[in-house]
């Protein structure tokens with residue numbers, strides 16, 4: 176049996192649909208019945224026999240912070256897609272991020288080892304990649320520099336990857352994918368994209384890498400079936416500056432294309448105010464200097480390695496947007 180963690184999330188639910196199309200019905204890890212029921216609605220809207228397809232999935236309740244619940248979920252499992260994680264860029268979530276993403280992944284890989292799982296596909300992120308001060312280029316080999324400023328999310332995903340590499344040393348077959356911002360129906364990124372579509376036009380000068388969810392799922396499923404072992408793959412179809420993304424979306428939605436740069440000091444001002452509020456009122460701060468740096472930094476994230484290993488081409492981002 177295959178286990179999908181994070182089955183009620185954006186990637187996990189797309190993976191369930193992809194597997195169902197291939198008549199594969201995995202064990203799906205979930206936390207709440209409400210979320211589980213929302214996946215039934217997705218199945219019903221996607222497949223004519225959605226309800227019966229959904230019922231073939233074996234739902235097991237489990238939490239990444241609760242080892243015994245994961246141990247039960249692992250009964251009879253031979254392959255694992257680990258998609259569950261907490262996504263947050265807030266400083267206030269630092270403890271939860273480490274607990275769910277890093278420690279949770281250590282539980283998953285330890286269970287993979289003890290249950291002699293044949294292969295693990297771990298969904299990491301471009302946030303877990305290194306970045307050298309002297310170059311904008313980022314690829315799978317770019318070294319992670321510990322003293323460089325990184326968001327708590329980045330540390331938690333990097334820590335999770337370290338656990339996967341450690342389990343690899345102990346005999347677990349695995350591949351890691353590092354997707355950029357994943358686009359598609361149900362994407363968490365749609366919140367900001369929809370705001371821009373409606374006319375929001377204040378941007379920061381940084382950029383990001385983008386990829387369509389169907390490409391991510393296709394690569395994950397091909398990697399699972401391949402002999403490729405012990406490698407990580409960046410999944411980025413194209414790098415877009417925030418400015419070009421805003422202008423493209425505004426143009427497509429027949430809005431005025433004029434966009435306004437937010438000066439960096441605006442965020443530093445908020446950062447200082449949050450520090451004071453934390454000191455005086457113990458109100459947990461959200462913004463980090465690392466996030467501000469990210470929003471103003473230009474990177475060239477290279478997603479080509481995967482094309483040398485699989486018969487695969489990225490969906491153009493203009494088509495997706």
Ligand SMILES: NC(=O)c1ccc[n+]([C@@H]2O[C@H](COP(=O)([O-])OP(=O)(O)OC[C@H]3O[C@@H](n4cnc5c(N)ncnc54)[C@H](OP(=O)(O)O)[C@@H]3O)[C@@H](O)[C@H]2O)c1
Nearest residue numbers: 181182183184185186206210238239259260300354356357
């Ligand atoms: N979305 C992107 O653009 C993007 C880009 C790069 C990498 N990623 C990575 O892709 C993976 C999936 O992201 P997503 O977009 O699908 O996120 P998502 O929609 O927020 O889904 C996260 C999933 O993880 C589950 N989860 C969270 N905390 C958990 C816990 N303590 N125990 C068990 N399950 C827990 C959630 O369960 P509930 O439904 O119960 O909350 C949900 O099913 C993550 O590892 C993320 O880091 C995402």
